[in-house]
Amino acid sequence: MGYESRKRRGLRVMASDLKVAVDVQHIYRPHKPNDRGSVYTLWNGTKTTEASAALIYAAALSLYLTERGAQVLTNDPGRGILVGHYSSRNQSATMWGAHLYVACHLNAGGGSYALMEYMNPKAHGAAQAMGDSLTGVFPALGVCQLRVLQDTSRGAVCVRWVGSPTLAVLCEPFFGDHPASQRMLAAPELVSVGRAIGSGIVSWWERSRPKPI
Numbered sequence: 311m312g313y314e315s316r317k318r319r320g321l322r323v324m325a326s327d328l329k330v331a332v333d334v335q336h337i338y339r340p341h342k343p344n345d346r347g348s349v350y351t352l353w354n355g356t357k358t359t360e361a362s363a364a365l366i367y368a369a370a371l372s373l374y375l376t377e378r379g380a381q382v383l384t385n386d387p388g389r390g391i392l393v394g395h396y397s398s399r400n401q402s403a404t405m406w407g408a409h410l411y412v413a414c415h416l417n418a419g420g421g422s423y424a425l426m427e428y429m430n431p432k433a434h435g436a437a438q439a440m441g442d443s444l445t446g447v448f449p450a451l452g453v454c455q456l457r458v459l460q461d462t463s464r465g466a467v468c469v470r471w472v473g474s475p476t477l478a479v480l481c482e483p484f485f486g487d488h489p490a491s492q493r494m495l496a497a498p499e500l501v502s503v504g505r506a507i508g509s510g511i512v513s514w515w516e517r518s519r520p521k522p523i
Contacts, residue, residue: 326379331403370504400471443510
């Protein structure tokens with residue numbers, strides 16, 4: 311068996327029993343067909359949207375996880391998977407048996423940090439691992455902020471209906487309207503964002519998954 315084959319086999323062992331739902335939110339909502347999230351004006355005057363950037367980093371995240379043997383449930387409008395109201399997406403991920411649900415967004419408001427939010431305190435470890443990995447790749451972001459969502463929090467609507475034992479993290483890796491972060495809106499950087507988040511998820515899973523007796 312060649313080196314590359316052994317390497318691929320080793321990668322698949324890392325997360326072979328992990329199930330992650332990767333949901334790009336704002337889009338695939340027939341009741342809000344024009345929603346694309348925040349709109350960012352770039353230095354050259356062109357505009358891009360939160361959803362278009364999230365699609366790229368979510369695709370890279372999903373590929374990273376599947377390369378390591380994880381099962382990934384992601385948006386598939388043709389098959390009606392992770393579409394419609396957030397409540398139905400949340401519930402579908404739980405029914406599928408996801409260990410982790412990642413609601414993919416970007417942030418707006420001019421901040422210069424990463425943000426991971428969650429409602430269930432048990433999701434703290436996953437959120438921290440995702441943030442640590444992300445800021446390790448992009449040190450200019452500083453320390454990733456971790457925030458517990460209350461029922462009245464703005465972001466609660468994104469993950470409120472995720473049921474136990476699935477853990478949920480609202481992922482906002484950077485602010486698309488901060489000048490210093492806008493270089494991360496380029497496709498190669500967004501791929502690195504997704505892979506960094508995926509690395510954090512795998513690290514969290516390796517530490518927290520049940521150990522065989």
